[in-house]
Amino acid sequence: xxxxxxxxxxxxxxxxxxxxxxxxxxxxxxxxxxxxxxxxxxxxxxxxxxxxxxxxxxxxxxxxxxxxxxxxxxxxxxxxxxxxxxxxxxxxxxxxxxxxxxxxxxxxxxxxxxxxxxxxxxxxxxxxxxxxxxxxxxxxxxxxxxxxxxxxxxxxxxxxxxxxxxxxxxxxxxxxxxxxxxxxxxxxxxxxxxxxxxxxxxxxxxxxxxxxxxxxxxxxxxxxxxxxxxxxxxxxxxxxxxxxxxxxxxxxxxxxxxxxxxxxxxxxxxxxxxxxxxxxxxxxxxxxxxxxxxxxxxxxxxxxxxxxxxxxxxxxxxxxxxxxxxxxxxxxxxxxxxxxxxxxxxxxxxxxxxxxxxxxxxxxxxxxxxxxxxxxxxxxxxxxxxxxxxxxxxxxxxxxxxxxxxxxxxxxxxxxxxxxxxxxxxxxxxxxxxxxxxxxxxxxxxxxxxxxxxxxxxxxxxxxxxxxxxxxxxxxxxxxxxxxxxxxxxxxxxxxxxxxxxxxx
Amino acid sequence: xxxxxxxxxxxxxxxxxxxxxxxxxxxxxxxxxxxxxxxxxxxxxxxxxxxxxxxxxxxxxxxxxxxxxxxxxxxxxxxxxxxxxxxxxxxxxxxxxxxxxxxxxxxxxxxxxxxxxxxxxxxxxxxxxxxxxxxxxxxxxxxxxxxxxxxxxxxxxxxxxxxxxxxxxxxxxxxxxxxxxxxxxxxxxxxxxxxxxxxxxxxxxxxxxxxxxxxxxxxxxxxxxxxxxxxxxxxxxxxxxxxxxxxxxxxxxxxxxxxxxxxxxxxxxxxxxxxxxxxxxxxxxxxxxxxxxxxxxxxxxxxxxxxxxxxxxxxxxxxx
Numbered sequence: 001x002x003x004x005x006x007x008x009x010x011x012x013x014x015x016x017x018x019x020x021x022x023x024x025x026x027x028x029x030x031x032x033x034x035x036x037x038x039x040x041x042x043x044x045x046x047x048x049x050x051x052x053x054x055x056x057x058x059x060x061x062x063x064x065x066x067x068x069x070x071x072x073x074x075x076x077x078x079x080x081x082x083x084x085x086x087x088x089x090x091x092x093x094x095x096x097x098x099x100x101x102x103x104x105x106x107x108x109x110x111x112x113x114x115x116x117x118x119x120x121x122x123x124x125x126x127x128x129x130x131x132x133x134x135x136x137x138x139x140x141x142x143x144x145x146x147x148x149x150x151x152x153x154x155x156x157x158x159x160x161x162x163x164x165x166x167x168x169x170x171x172x173x174x175x176x177x178x179x180x181x182x183x184x185x186x187x188x189x190x191x192x193x194x195x196x197x198x199x200x201x202x203x204x205x206x207x208x209x210x211x212x213x214x215x216x217x218x219x220x221x222x223x224x225x226x227x228x229x230x231x232x233x234x235x236x237x238x239x240x241x242x243x244x245x246x247x248x249x250x251x252x253x254x255x256x257x258x259x260x261x262x263x264x265x266x267x268x269x270x271x272x273x274x275x276x277x278x279x280x281x282x283x284x285x286x287x288x289x290x291x292x293x294x295x296x297x298x299x300x301x302x303x304x305x306x307x308x309x310x311x312x313x314x315x316x317x318x319x320x321x322x323x324x325x326x327x328x329x330x331x332x333x334x335x336x337x338x339x340x341x342x343x344x345x346x347x348x349x350x351x352x353x354x355x356x357x358x359x360x361x362x363x364x365x366x367x368x369x370x371x372x373x374x375x376x377x378x379x380x381x382x383x384x385x386x387x388x389x390x391x392x393x394x395x396x397x398x399x400x401x402x403x404x405x406x407x408x409x410x411x412x413x414x415x416x417x418x419x420x421x422x423x424x425x426x427x428x429x430x431x432x433x434x435x436x437x438x439x440x441x442x443x444x445x446x447x448x449x450x451x452x453x454x455x456x457x458x459x460x461x462x463x464x465x466x467x468x469x470x471x472x473x474x475x476x477x478x479x480x481x482x483x484x485x486x487x488x489x490x491x492x493x494x495x496x497x498x499x500x501x502x503x504x505x
Numbered sequence: 506x507x508x509x510x511x512x513x514x515x516x517x518x519x520x521x522x523x524x525x526x527x528x529x530x531x532x533x534x535x536x537x538x539x540x541x542x543x544x545x546x547x548x549x550x551x552x553x554x555x556x557x558x559x560x561x562x563x564x565x566x567x568x569x570x571x572x573x574x575x576x577x578x579x580x581x582x583x584x585x586x587x588x589x590x591x592x593x594x595x596x597x598x599x600x601x602x603x604x605x606x607x608x609x610x611x612x613x614x615x616x617x618x619x620x621x622x623x624x625x626x627x628x629x630x631x632x633x634x635x636x637x638x639x640x641x642x643x644x645x646x647x648x649x650x651x652x653x654x655x656x657x658x659x660x661x662x663x664x665x666x667x668x669x670x671x672x673x674x675x676x677x678x679x680x681x682x683x684x685x686x687x688x689x690x691x692x693x694x695x696x697x698x699x700x701x702x703x704x705x706x707x708x709x710x711x712x713x714x715x716x717x718x719x720x721x722x723x724x725x726x727x728x729x730x731x732x733x734x735x736x737x738x739x740x741x742x743x744x745x746x747x748x749x750x751x752x753x754x755x756x757x758x759x760x761x762x763x764x765x766x767x768x769x770x771x772x773x774x775x776x777x778x779x780x781x782x783x784x785x786x787x788x789x790x791x792x793x794x795x796x797x798x799x800x801x802x803x804x805x806x807x808x809x810x811x812x813x814x815x816x817x818x819x820x821x822x823x824x825x
Contacts, residue, residue, distance in 0.1 A: 057704060078706040093704035097697035097764040098690060106690050107705045113688040113712070157705075299819075307820050326820065347821070 006069035008033045008196045009054065009085070009165055014063035016049050016220075023049040025220040027063070031165060036187065036197040038207045038228075041217035042240055042456070047200050050217070051167050054198070055087035056080030084164030088154050088171045094142045100153055101138035107157040120160040127156040130186055132179045147174040147294070155183060165196045172206070173293055184210050204233060204490075216240055219430070248434050249462035250441040255480075259283040261319070262449040263418050265304065268313035273299045275473040277313070281418060281449045286440060288464030289453040291493045296473035297453050298342065301420050304451075305330050305339040317417065328365055336417035338362070340407050340424050342453075344400075348407040351396040355388055355406055358395050362410040369414070380412035381405075383439060401432030408439070418449040425459065437463055457489045471495040515758025515766065519773035526780040533787055540664050546783060547668035548659050548734050554672060554775040555727035556746045557753035559610075561771035562720040564754050566713055567696045567763030568617065568624035573724045573750045574743030575635035576609045580728030582639045585648025585738025595651055602732075603725040609635055610721015614714040624717075632743070639740035648738040658733040671730075672772060680768040692716055696763025753778050756806050778803075 009031040016024040024046045031037050041047045052058040053065070056074035064071050067083045074080045080087075094103050104124045105116045121138075128136055133152035142150060151174050158166060168187070172180045187210065191197050201207055207214065208228075215225040216239040223239045231239075259282040268277045274296045281287050289297040303311040306324035314321055317335055324330045330337040341347035349358050356374075363371035370376070384405040388398060395406055404424060411419065421440075425433045440450050440463065454460055460467040466480040469492035477492035479485075530546070531538040556573050563570035580602045587598030609631070616627045658667055683689045691712040694702035703709050731742065757774025759766025781802055785795045 055704075076706070076708075077704050078708065081706050087704075089704055093701045095694040095697045095701045095705070095764070098693050102690050102693075103705075106687070106694055106702075106707065113686065113691060113708075113715070115682075115686050116690070302819065302821070309820060 006066075007031060008068065010066040010069070011050075011053070012064055012066070014050075014053065014065070015061045016046075016053065016058065017061045022220050024053075024060070027217075027220070027222050029215070029222060030225075031196050031198060032213075033164070033194050033196045034191060036191050036199055036210050036212045038199045038201065038211035038214045039217060040200075040207065040214060040236065040240060045217040045240070046220040047217055048169060049220075051087055051169050051198065051200065054080065054085055054165070054167060055089075056085070057087075081161065084162075085167075086158050086161045086163035086165065087167040087169065088158040089169055092150050092154055094150055094153060094157070096143035097141065099139055099141055100136060100145070103142055103153065104138075104157055104160065108160065124156040124160040127159045127186065128152060131155060131182045148176070148179070151175055152179070155186075159186070159190065163190075163195060165198065166190060167198045167200075169200045171199075172201070180206070203494075248430065248437065248458075250438045252441075252463075252465065253445065255465055256282070256284065259285065262317065263451075264314075264316040264319075266314040266316075268300060268303055268311060268315070270299055270303050270308050270311045273473050274303060274311075277473075277475055279451075279468065279475075281451060283447055283449060284444045285466065286444050286450040286452060286464045288460035288467035289451065289470060290455075290457060290460045290467050290489055291470035291476075293455065295470040295493075297470040298422060299473075300470070301339065301422055301451065301453055305337055305420060307339075331362060331366060331414060331416075333366070333368060336414075337420060338411035338414060338416035338418075339420045340404075340411060340422060342422040342426070344404055344407050349395050349403060352394050354392045355386075355395055355398070356391040358406055359391075359410045359413070363413050366414060376413045377409055380409040383412075383442070384409055385435060399429075399432075401428040401435075404428055404432070404436070408436070412443075416448065418451065419443065420451050420453075422453045423455055424452070425454075425456065457486055460484070460489055461486065469493055513767070516770045516773060519757050519770050519777065523773050523777050523780065526777060526784065530780055530784050530787075533784070535787070540661050540666070544659070544661050544666040544668070546780070547666035547672075548730075549783070550776040550779040551668035551672060552727055552731050552734060553746065553749055553753055553779050554772045555675075555723050555730055556750040557757065557771040557775035558675070558768055559720045559723035559727060560750035560754045561757075561759055561766065561768055562692070562716045562723065563624060563628075564751075564759055564761055565692050565696045565763055565766060566716040567699075568713075568716070569628065569751070569761070570613065570717070570720050570724075571625060571628040571747055572609065572613060572632035572635055573720070573727075574745065574747035575632035575639070576606050576721060576724035577728040577731060577746055578740050578743040579609065579635045579639040579642075580606050580725045581732050581735075581742060582643040582648070582738040582740050584650060584729055584732035585643060588650040588654065588732060590651075595654060599729060602729045603722060606721045606723075606725015606728060607718055608721065610718040610724065611714070613721065614717030617717060618710050618713050632747070636740060636743055639743075643738045643740045646737055646739040646741075650732050650736040652736065655733045655736050658730065668730075676769055676772070684767075688712065688715055693764050697765070749778060750775070752803050756803065 007030045011027065011029040014024055014027045015022065027050065029050065039047050039050065049058065053060055056077045056079050059075060065074060066072065072083055095106070101121065104121055105118060108120045128134060131152055133149065133156070136145065136149050136153065142153065145153065151171065155171060172183055175183065187197055199210060211228050213225060214228055216223040216236060218240060261280055262283050263281040265277065265279040269275055277300055291297050299308065302308050304315065306326040306329060315324060316322070322335055324335060327339070329335060345351060359377045360371040363369045363376060386405045386409065387402055395403055398406065425436055440452070444450055452459065452464060461484050466478065467484055467489065468475045469477040469479070469489055471493065476495055477488065479488055531542065534542055536542050556577060559573045560570055583605050584598070584602045587601055588595055613628055613631055616622060617624050661667060662670055691702065691707050694705065694707055695709055695712050699709060732738065753775035754766065754771045755761065755774065756777050757766065757770035757772070759770055781799060785798060790798060
């Protein structure tokens with residue numbers, strides 16, 4: 001059936017536009033059977049969009065997709081599945097209220113709306129057993145499973161469909177190293193039996209271990225495809241960034257050790273996600289929080305802003321110990337915190353409301369400010385160079401970068417003492433990123449303090465005066481000055497002990 | 506067994522509450538636990554039970570059906586014309602009555618799916634349409650239903666109320682097998698996480714259409730059974746049933762956010778609600794105060810269902 005001479009999947013001239021944003025722009029992409037093809041790129045480079053096109057979740061604005069040399073239309077995940085294209089999604093595709101067994105049944109290749117025979121459940125059980133998931137009960141509700149267990153079920157669900165092309169989009173981000181190794185063995189076996197594998201990961205050592213071919217994406221375009229080993233890390237990183245990194249960031253001023261302490265956190269603990277975290281931020285300082293996704297840095301920030309219940313520990317602002325009961329307390333002038341959440345579309349903005357109305361949201365409830373006064377925002381809007389077609393238009397009409405500027409502007413109007421930013425540049429174009437960097441530095445120079453959570457270690461290195469790396473709820477390394485290097489950050493993020501000593505030395 | 510009770514705790518709690526209430530009811534009833542008392546009780550319960558089943562199918566896909574009562578009224582008035590005469594004619598009539606319900610549900614589904622309008626708005630509008638049709642058919646209550654058939658459906662089989670037999674058939678011959686089909690799971694998947702359902706390759710539009718059609722079928726069945734109990738057609742029966750069907754599914758542990766609950770729970774919720782009403786009737790509480798007490802009990806039951814929120818440690822989860 002398979003035509004040996006044709007690539008299994010070929011994409012030609014693929015463009016994908018979301019409004020004004022070009023997620024993919026004229027991309028050609030090939031994928032062969034019996035090959036693990038790694039796709040690399042920064043956040044927002046277009047990798048996930050590419051995968052969604054292949055999986056039938058999105059349809060391209062233009063361009064065509066061929067399977068075995070024949071043009072196909074992937075109008076839904078079901079259609080993609082008919083061609084043997086299976087994606088294990090980064091955002092999990094499991095139904096939380098159904099049991100593991102029911103989820104597997106639903107995902108099976110031959111499942112329709114009729115009676116479910118349960119073909120493939122045995123295979124799924126085998127797969128689970130091989131990747132260290134033998135304890136997962138088929139009768140358990142998915143919502144009651146831990147994140148790693150859910151990922152294991154996702155993997156089993158994908159493999160039981162007997163894919164011809166398997167997409168692993170950050171498939172192992174929550175799994176421990178030993179389980180990852182087992183998953184990789186399984187993937188290699190699938191490859192050797194003729195499956196094509198597309199592999200997205202931000203961890204270089206995983207790509208080193210698994211990939212045969214590597215494609216690098218940047219700003220919605222494929223930069224280069226090459227065999228593993230053809231380029232070293234440095235060259236690959238340059239391809240991903242595409243610009244001398246230093247040019248993106250404002251220069252760092254010298255650290256002023258005499259500056260007064262703005263924020264002092266002692267022993268912040270929440271459930272088992274944040275463990276006894278201490279942090280001190282000086283006036284005019286930009287402090288970075290790093291680490292792999294979900295190591296407690298996000299929860300720490302939410303806890304600081306009063307979003308979590310039953311946190312333990314002490315928070316002091318400019319020497320005064322305070323209890324922050326919630327966002328309303330946190331934004332009052334005696335505390336002066338501002339929190340820019342990770343998901344601007346659902347947590348940062350009300351998309352259907354106008355830019356004006358969104359700007360007023362943070363100042364509402366501050367007795368000393370008149371939220372309706374446009375003068376409150378004029379200054380920060382100018383600084384941020386917000387591009388808009390009128391402040392009365394809905395926020396959803398703006399591009400991602402400009403939306404983020406609105407979130408920033410609404411908080412800057414409150415002149416906060418300390419800004420908490422959760423990955424503010426995720427999915428934002430390079431130009432806006434640069435603007436945001438320079439604004440953050442300017443704010444710091446003007447006397448504000450900034451805590452910046454970032455998944456991009458270049459931000460931690462180039463922008464931050466000091467970076468704390470989280471692992472499993474704890475700060476495992478605090479880096480500054482010459483210690484602030486990619487190697488040290490990555491090693492600390494993976495909790496490799498050698499670097500830990502170096503960091504403390 | 507313990508696992509089963511744990512994963513179906515909502516149904517187990519509802520069933521336990523029902524048994525306690527029923528025991529009190531039969532204990533306090535002046536005529537005791539006779540077949541006669543049981544039959545009247547079961548008939549009342551099953552009418553609301555079928556309406557609750559209809560509501561369940563809309564709610565489980567994260568919708569709501571405000572036309573349940575209206576469809577009952579329409580099918581009831583249709584039944585009052587068709588359910589008399591030759592056996593074959595009556596059989597056809599029953600099919601037509603349930604078919605009319607299915608069509609009403611399908612119409613709701615088509616507007617919701619293809620018009621991309623919220624179910625609450627759609628069914629509010631169609632409810633008026635259905636009641637309007639019913640009023641055209643029966644401006645005043647009247648008509649007749651074959652008495653032999655009505656008796657057969659609303660009395661007892663060997664001392665067991667027929668209504669309970671029908672309930673058992675719905676649960677064992679329809680619901681339990683249905684739960685194992687792709688459509689059965691698809692309903693839950695859609696209500697729980699539409700995105701995950703779509704990514705798993707489920708045709709979400711078809712499933713939503715099917716859910717509203719099933720809601721129509723059960724509303725039609727409720728209208729049919731109501732006709733057997735009253736043996737007459739009345740276009741004005743709707744409003745009470747719509748709101749009580751929503752109360753019943755909530756009492757039975759079906760979450761209004763979709764994806765959680767079962768038909769068994771919906772039935773149990775309906776039976777509980779009717780039993781409470783019957784208890785009030787014999788308890789000596791003034792009849793004018795009964796809605797007050799029913800409301801308090803309902804509010805209490807819903808509050809227990811919402812207690813999960815207290816366990817959330819991240820305040821943002823409360824809004825999800």
